[in-house]
Amino acid sequence: MEINPVYTGSSANLSENLGVSEALINKAKLGNQAAFTEIYNLYFKKIYKFIYFRVSHKEVAEDLAEDVFVKAYGKISSVNQTRSFESWLYQIARNAVIDYYRGKKQDIPLDEMENVLEYESNIVAEVELQDRQKTFLKLLKELKPDQQLVIKMKFLENLENSEIAAILHKNEGAIRVIQHRAIARLQELLKQQTNE
Amino acid sequence: MNNEAENLNAALEKMRRGVPLDEILAAFPDAQRQNLKPQMELAAEVLSMPKKEIPEPSMRRKYLLAPARAAQFSWLRLSRYAWLSYSMAIIVCALAGTGYAASRSLPGDPLFSVKKTAESLQVKLASNPDDKANLQMELAQKRFSDAEKILKNPYSNPKQEKAALTELITQTQTAIEQANAAAHSNPVSEKTHPLVASLENINVQQQNLIKEAKLGLNAGTDTQSALAAVKENANKVAEIKRYISVASNEQFPAALDANASTTEVSGVIGKISANEIVINGTSFALSSSTVITGPQNNVIEISSLKTGVTANITTGQTQGGRTIALRITILDMANIGRKGEVKGTSTADVLKTPESTASSSSPEDIGNANSDTSTPETLTDPNTAVGAYILEDPAPQAAIK
Numbered sequence: 001m002e003i004n005p006v007y008t009g010s011s012a013n014l015s016e017n018l019g020v021s022e023a024l025i026n027k028a029k030l031g032n033q034a035a036f037t038e039i040y041n042l043y044f045k046k047i048y049k050f051i052y053f054r055v056s057h058k059e060v061a062e063d064l065a066e067d068v069f070v071k072a073y074g075k076i077s078s079v080n081q082t083r084s085f086e087s088w089l090y091q092i093a094r095n096a097v098i099d100y101y102r103g104k105k106q107d108i109p110l111d112e113m114e115n116v117l118e119y120e121s122n123i124v125a126e127v128e129l130q131d132r133q134k135t136f137l138k139l140l141k142e143l144k145p146d147q148q149l150v151i152k153m154k155f156l157e158n159l160e161n162s163e164i165a166a167i168l169h170k171n172e173g174a175i176r177v178i179q180h181r182a183i184a185r186l187q188e189l190l191k192q193q194t195n196e
Numbered sequence: 197m198n199n200e201a202e203n204l205n206a207a208l209e210k211m212r213r214g215v216p217l218d219e220i221l222a223a224f225p226d227a228q229r230q231n232l233k234p235q236m237e238l239a240a241e242v243l244s245m246p247k248k249e250i251p252e253p254s255m256r257r258k259y260l261l262a263p264a265r266a267a268q269f270s271w272l273r274l275s276r277y278a279w280l281s282y283s284m285a286i287i288v289c290a291l292a293g294t295g296y297a298a299s300r301s302l303p304g305d306p307l308f309s310v311k312k313t314a315e316s317l318q319v320k321l322a323s324n325p326d327d328k329a330n331l332q333m334e335l336a337q338k339r340f341s342d343a344e345k346i347l348k349n350p351y352s353n354p355k356q357e358k359a360a361l362t363e364l365i366t367q368t369q370t371a372i373e374q375a376n377a378a379a380h381s382n383p384v385s386e387k388t389h390p391l392v393a394s395l396e397n398i399n400v401q402q403q404n405l406i407k408e409a410k411l412g413l414n415a416g417t418d419t420q421s422a423l424a425a426v427k428e429n430a431n432k433v434a435e436i437k438r439y440i441s442v443a444s445n446e447q448f449p450a451a452l453d454a455n456a457s458t459t460e461v462s463g464v465i466g467k468i469s470a471n472e473i474v475i476n477g478t479s480f481a482l483s484s485s486t487v488i489t490g491p492q493n494n495v496i497e498i499s500s501l502k503t504g505v506t507a508n509i510t511t512g513q514t515q516g517g518r519t520i521a522l523r524i525t526i527l528d529m530a531n532i533g534r535k536g537e538v539k540g541t542s543t544a545d546v547l548k549t550p551e552s553t554a555s556s557s558s559p560e561d562i563g564n565a566n567s568d569t570s571t572p573e574t575l576t577d578p579n580t581a582v583g584a585y586i587l588e589d590p591a592p593q594a595a596i597k
Contacts, residue, residue, distance in 0.1 A: 033260070040257060048253040058251045066258040073259035133245050155242045158212070161205070173198075179208070180201035183235045190238065 025085050029077045036076065040069055043086070046163060047093045053157050054097045064096045071096075086166035094167070139189040147182035150175060203228055207236055211243065302342050304359035325378035326387040332371035333394050339367040340398055340405070347409035361406070365425045368398060372432050379436050383443030392437050399430040431470055434484050435497050442487040442495050458512030458522065468501045473521055475509055480521035488524045496526055 027035035047068050052061035071092050079088055140148060149168065153159040161179075165172045203224060210220045217236055221229045301307040315335055322328040343360040375391050382388070406422050463476035471482050488496045501507075501524075510523040 036259065037257070040255075040259065044255055045253065049250055052250055052253075053248065056248070058253070062253045062256070065253065066256055069257075069259045132241060136242060136245070151242065154208070155239070156245065156247055158247070176201045176205040177198065180204045183204060183239060186242075187234055187238055 025076070025079070029079065031077075036073055039072075043089055044069065047089060049157070050090065050093050050159075050163075050167070051097055055100060060100065064100055065093070068092045068096050084166050084169075086163070087169055090163070090167040091169075135190070135193065136186070139186055139193065142189055143182055143185055146178055147185065150178045151182050151186075154179060200228075200231060203232060204235055207232055208239055211236065211240065302346055302356070302360070303339070303363040304346070304356035308359075308363075325374070325381040326385050326391075329371065329374040329378035329391055330387060332367070332374040333391055333398075336364070336367045336371040336398055337394075339364040340401060343402075344405055347405060357409070361422045364402060365422060365429065368395070368402065368426075368429050369432075371395060372429055372436070376432070376436050376439075379440050379443070383440050388440055392433060392440065395433045395436075396430070399426055399433060402426045402429075431499075434470070435499065437484045438486055438488065438498065439495050441485045442489065458510055460508055460510050462508040462527070463506065465501060465503050465505050465507055468498075468503060470498070473501070473507075473509070473524065475507060479519075480509055480511060481518040483520050486521050486524065488526070490526050490529050496524075501526070 024035050024038055028039055044065060048061055048065040051064045051068075052058065055061050055064065068089065072089060079085060140151060143151065146168065150164055153164045153167065154161070159167075161172045161175045164170075165175045168175070170178075207220050207224070210223075211217065217240060220236065221233055224232055301311050315338075319328055319331045319335070322331050339360075343364040346356050346360040372395060375388070375395060378385065378391070379388050403423060403426050406419055406426065409419070461475060461478065465473060465475055466477060467474035467479075469482075473480050473482055482498070486498075488498055488501065490496055506527040508525040508527055509521045510525075511519050512522055
């Protein structure tokens with residue numbers, strides 16, 4: 001079978017995702033439902049997880065994730081080959097989350113919404129944090145937005161660098177650098193706090 | 197910087213896979229290990245923070261329905277103007293659906309009035325009297341078809357049968373009135389003769405249909421009054437035919453016998469019926485081509501004639517031993533009293549009982565006192581009749597000398 005169910009690409013452009021993955025996407029673009037099913041199987045849980053972390057509701061996350069794939073199915077033929085397919089998929093998911101909050105009359109900027117951690121909106125979860133973790137949470141808010149996002153996605157959402165890169169429209173090297181800077185900055189902030 | 201970032205990342209990936217921190221750090225040279233150790237300890241603390249448990253999602257694969265749904269609900273994305281168009285389309289479809297149902301309705305059905313409204317609109321849109329008359333004729337034929345379905349249906353009820361007959365006869369009267377208007381508008385129109393022939397035909401068909409029909413409990417009353425109305429309609433058609441004949445200067449005698457000589461006789465009308473006129477004790481047969489005029493050559497309807505009026509009759513044709521009046525000229529219009537016109541019969545009068553019909557202004561009032569309304573006379577099929585519209589065979593008369 002020509003279709004490889006494994007998406008071997010990273011966050012890089014499709015042109016960089018050589019081989020079967022590009023062929024898989026191309027087949028899906030031509031209306032091959034089996035190919036799209038492979039894509040769905042590969043990405044659904046990732047997209048669901050991404051959305052779940054932002055809406056904190058299983059059924060809502062499931063519905064929004066399904067809607068993401070319905071939209072993707074309808075528009076896959078228009079995907080630009082030079083763009084990351086994964087990035088495109090996450091962008092649809094981000095828009096779905098934004099639309100969800102707009103529907104709830106909660107017009108929150110995406111960066112702010114994505115940087116709201118579970119512990120800030122869930123008082124029970126916050127109570128359960130240790131003092132050190134609470135400190136860490138406080139210092140995390142002092143990082144740059146992209147650093148906050150990378151730390152959140154990598155350490156709390158357990159996303160792969162490739163996924164973070166796709167979501168933030170960056171390459172994996174940039175994510176590794178942001179990650180390093182974020183850790184180094186947190187280290188400085190902790191040291192400052194300890195000295196105080 | 198990039199190397200430090202790459203080292204940290206490699207170490208973090210191992211930590212995420214569950215590799216102990218000491219083992220991770222041991223893999224790096226001392227210099228790098230010194231930098232990595234505090235970073236990895238911090239990372240371990242962050243990673244140890246309580247995390248949301250992610251419930252396992254159900255995978256419904258809604259996209260599999262996407263093509264059908266996209267087509268089905270694509271209109272949901274339309275603009276307000278498109279919505280308006282679609283609303284209009286829905287209304288039109290609903291009306292069309294009603295129109296379709298109405299078009300199949302029969303007299304007595306709830307939607308029949310809708311059908312009639314549409315038909316009347318169609319007639320109103322006709323541009324000239326000829327077209328209007330032909331449309332009314334078509335509608336009369338439709339009513340005949342409707343009545344045929346109902347009367348031949350053993351499950352029809354008397355109410356439907358009565359409605360069917362009322363609609364049939366009323367529409368035929370309307371067609372006759374329109375034909376009369378068309379004839380007066382343009383007597384020489386090519387469309388008028390076929391129209392009159394159609395009217396004659398439908399009268400014969402109606403008579404046959406009514407006689408064959410079994411009309412349930414009210415059969416006697418409805419049948420007889422309907423037949424009387426049909427006969428009246430037939431007489432009105434005959435009058436139109438005469439009018440056309442006069443107005444277009446048709447020479448009926450020439451058609452029958454070009455060499456026949458004409459004779460005139462004047463006197464007081466002693467008796468008048470649909471097929472006979474008696475002057476000075478002499479009987480003359482009337483045909484559909486008999487022309488009746490006033491002194492100014494204005495056309496008079498036969499129904500306007502009455503006994504005691506002075507008239508001049510031009511004869512010149514015999515048929516079956518009978519002398520036919522070719523032209524009747526009324527000499528004293530003052531005794532006519534009213535202008536001869538083709539009169540319609542109201543719907544309410546159509547289905548009267550034989551008794552009430554006999555006492556009303558029916559064709560028998562023309563002068564045929566012996567006419568029996570309980571057994572209406574058989575109409576001659578215009579397709580087989582020879583020119584004249586003769587309701588009964590009058591007694592042979594002596595030739596006019």
